[in-house]
Amino acid sequence: MTKSILITGGARSGKSTFAEGVTLSLARPALYIATAEARDAEMTDRIARHQARRGADWTTLAEPLALSQVLKETDGGPPRLVDCLTLWLSNLMLAGHDLEAAVAGLTDLLPRLASPVVMVTNEVGWGIVPDNALARAFRDAAGIANQRVAEACDELWLCVAGQPLRIKP
Amino acid sequence: MTKSILITGGARSGKSTFAEGVTLSLARPALYIATAEARDAEMTDRIARHQARRGADWTTLAEPLALSQVLKETDGGPPRLVDCLTLWLSNLMLAGHDLEAAVAGLTDLLPRLASPVVMVTNEVGWGIVPDNALARAFRDAAGIANQRVAEACDELWLCVAGQPLRIKP
Amino acid sequence: MTKSILITGGARSGKSTFAEGVTLSLARPALYIATAEARDAEMTDRIARHQARRGADWTTLAEPLALSQVLKETDGGPPRLVDCLTLWLSNLMLAGHDLEAAVAGLTDLLPRLASPVVMVTNEVGWGIVPDNALARAFRDAAGIANQRVAEACDELWLCVAGQPLRIKP
Numbered sequence: 207m208t209k210s211i212l213i214t215g216g217a218r219s220g221k222s223t224f225a226e227g228v229t230l231s232l233a234r235p236a237l238y239i240a241t242a243e244a245r246d247a248e249m250t251d252r253i254a255r256h257q258a259r260r261g262a263d264w265t266t267l268a269e270p271l272a273l274s275q276v277l278k279e280t281d282g283g284p285p286r287l288v289d290c291l292t293l294w295l296s297n298l299m300l301a302g303h304d305l306e307a308a309v310a311g312l313t314d315l316l317p318r319l320a321s322p323v324v325m326v327t328n329e330v331g332w333g334i335v336p337d338n339a340l341a342r343a344f345r346d347a348a349g350i351a352n353q354r355v356a357e358a359c360d361e362l363w364l365c366v367a368g369q370p371l372r373i374k375p
Numbered sequence: 376m377t378k379s380i381l382i383t384g385g386a387r388s389g390k391s392t393f394a395e396g397v398t399l400s401l402a403r404p405a406l407y408i409a410t411a412e413a414r415d416a417e418m419t420d421r422i423a424r425h426q427a428r429r430g431a432d433w434t435t436l437a438e439p440l441a442l443s444q445v446l447k448e449t450d451g452g453p454p455r456l457v458d459c460l461t462l463w464l465s466n467l468m469l470a471g472h473d474l475e476a477a478v479a480g481l482t483d484l485l486p487r488l489a490s491p492v493v494m495v496t497n498e499v500g501w502g503i504v505p506d507n508a509l510a511r512a513f514r515d516a517a518g519i520a521n522q523r524v525a526e527a528c529d530e531l532w533l534c535v536a537g538q539p540l541r542i543k544p
Numbered sequence: 545m546t547k548s549i550l551i552t553g554g555a556r557s558g559k560s561t562f563a564e565g566v567t568l569s570l571a572r573p574a575l576y577i578a579t580a581e582a583r584d585a586e587m588t589d590r591i592a593r594h595q596a597r598r599g600a601d602w603t604t605l606a607e608p609l610a611l612s613q614v615l616k617e618t619d620g621g622p623p624r625l626v627d628c629l630t631l632w633l634s635n636l637m638l639a640g641h642d643l644e645a646a647v648a649g650l651t652d653l654l655p656r657l658a659s660p661v662v663m664v665t666n667e668v669g670w671g672i673v674p675d676n677a678l679a680r681a682f683r684d685a686a687g688i689a690n691q692r693v694a695e696a697c698d699e700l701w702l703c704v705a706g707q708p709l710r711i712k713p
Contacts, residue, residue, distance in 0.1 A: 214705055216670065217500030218518020248511075327705075331555030332385065333502025333671025334679045341503045342586075349556020353706030364704050366498075366533050367383055368522030369543045374707045386669030387687020417680075501554065502671025510672045535702050536552055536665075537691030538712045 210316045211324045211361040213370070214352060220368030221326045222256060222289055229287040229324045230263055237286045238264045239276055241294040256289070270297040274311045281319050290326040291355065292348055299344060309351045313358040325359075327352050379485045380493045380530040382539070383521060389537030390495045391425060391458055398493045399432055401454040407435045408445055408455055410463040425458070439466040443480045450488050459495040460524065461517055468513060478520045482527040494528075496521050548654045548697040549662045551708070552690060558706030559664045560594060560627055567662045568601055570623040576604045577614055577624055579632040594627070608635040612649045615661060623660040629693065630666040630686055637682060647689045651696040663697075665690050 211228060215221045229236045238260060244250040257266065265284075269276045273294050280286060288294075298308050316323065329352075331345045356362045362374035380397060384390045398405045407429060413419040426435065434453075438445045442463050449455060457463075467477050485492065498521075500514045525531045531543035549566060553559045567574045576598060582588040595604065603622075607614045611632050618624060626632075636646050654661065667690075669683045694700045700712035 212705065216498055216518065217504070218515050218522070219500065220522050248508075329501045329554055329670075329704075330503050331501075331557065332498075332667045332669075334668050334674050334683055335555070336503050339586075345503055346556050349554065353556070353558050356705035356707055362705055362707050364709075366542050367381065367496075367518075367525035367531055369525055369531050371533075371542055371709075373704050373709055385667055385687065386673070387684050387691070388669065389691050417677075498670045499672050500670075501667075505672050514672055535667075535711050536550065536687075536694035536700055538694055538700050540702075540711055 210359040212359040213363045214327045215365030219365040221365045224370050225326045232285040232322050235263050236284050238266045239288045240268045243270045274315050285322040288325040292328040305347050316358045379528040381528040382532045383496045384534030388534040390534045393539050394495045398456040404432050405453050406455045407433045408457045409437045412439045454491040457494040461497040474516050485527045549699040550697040551701045552665045553703030557703040559703045562708050563664045567625040573601050574622050575624045576602045577626045578606045581608045612653050626663040628664040643685050654696045
């Protein structure tokens with residue numbers, strides 16, 4: 207059985223909508239694990255719009271940092287949707303955590319989980335090299351994390367203009 | 376019969392050249408609907424280079440804002456190439472129009488047209504989140520517009536280094 | 545026999561690792577042609593990490609500018625991996641060379657080579673249009689170069705989160 211699915215794409219490429227459909231096709235209801243923190247008005251607005259779209263098929267749980275722990279604690283229950291890994295990495299970086307260790311913890315855990323996990327991530331490295339050193343470090347970390355998680359997952363999908371393209375297997 | 380085709384990709388990925396070939400494969404001559412306005416030297420130069428490449432198979436018509444109206448007025452005639460939706464959105468935003476309403480007008484119209492429409496658009500959301508709030512708002516609007524138009528189209532193609540990849544259907 | 549292969553993708557998408565595997569699958573040992581110059585600490589660190597990963601199957605040669613000349617001089621020997629064309633273009637631009645002529649020299653040469661060439665390049669045009677005119681000129685040049693080289697190559701691959709997707713043929 208397919209257990210772990212990674213869905214990537216650019217901003218506003220329909221990743222979350224596709225991921226929600228994939229997760230609910232596995233079982234209803236499902237568990238939505240939000241990594242976003244409502245730190246400003248723009249983010250609060252985006253979170254509210256995402257929640258409004260999801261409706262009654264979902265239980266929502268917010269966890270900005272301890273993602274692997276939440277996946278362990280909720281294993282054996284309904285399928286999980288993690289939205290999204292890029293914000294999780296950003297939260298880890300801002301909190302001074304070791305990103306490589308956190309990603310390794312996640313990729314070690316994925317093949318040992320019993321309930322399915324669908325994860326949304328972002329493509330952030332297809333533009334001109336940023337001037338800003340922190341932005342360069344983040345796009346490197348995000349790219350490497352995407353490679354590691356895709357390697358550990360059973361499926362990888364790329365969303366382009368809302369249309370999913372299967373990349374792996 | 377295939378009626379509406381969306382062609383996307385990054386900057387300088389060969390979208391326009393591919394779109395021109397697709398349009399002319401439907402019928403010759405064809406109608407080129409340019410959404411660009413020659414507001415500065417860089418843009419004037421780019422428009423001139425695009426026109427020089429097209430040659431005698433094309434009638435050209437420029438419309439920065441009222442795209443749906445032009446598509447209605449020219450329906451029943453030769454196939455249309457719209458190049459490009461991203462500039463159209465940018466023009467609408469600068470002119471203070473309601474982008475969602477304009478995109479909904481286009482997507483409502485597409486399935487009701489008799490003559491084919493090939494549209495070029497751009498991927499703009501695969502880099503680091505821009506510092507600039509207006510740039511963030513634009514990439515959100517462009518991404519959402521691409522989703523809506525791709526959903527309404529019969530075909531979606533992605534150009535990578537000049538090579539087209541069929542995404543839908 | 546396949547002679548020239550272009551591998552593209554965003555930053556940290558696994559292009560180099562995939563390209564190394566493709567090159568060594570053709571013959572061992574192989575020749576690694578680095579276009580990078582260690583101009584600062586960040587670049588020195590990146591080069592050192594890439595070299596450490598490659599190991600004993602490779603002979604390394606550094607050439608920031610005269611890529612076509614090196615490909616001619618090393619032809620008839622083991623397969624070559626060029627990593628990467630984007631840095632080569634950046635070096636040419638900084639040195640005031642004619643980029644179009646340099647790319648045309650490469651694309652003219654590729655079909656006449658006897659030993660295989662695998663080339664890594666970067667997607668840099670999938671973000672918001674840069675404010676900076678030099679960045680815009682570079683992303684245009686890089687996009688056009690990718691089109692020209694992909695056209696001249698037997699194969700084009702796109703790496704997404706470390707997973708290769710065949711685009712051509």
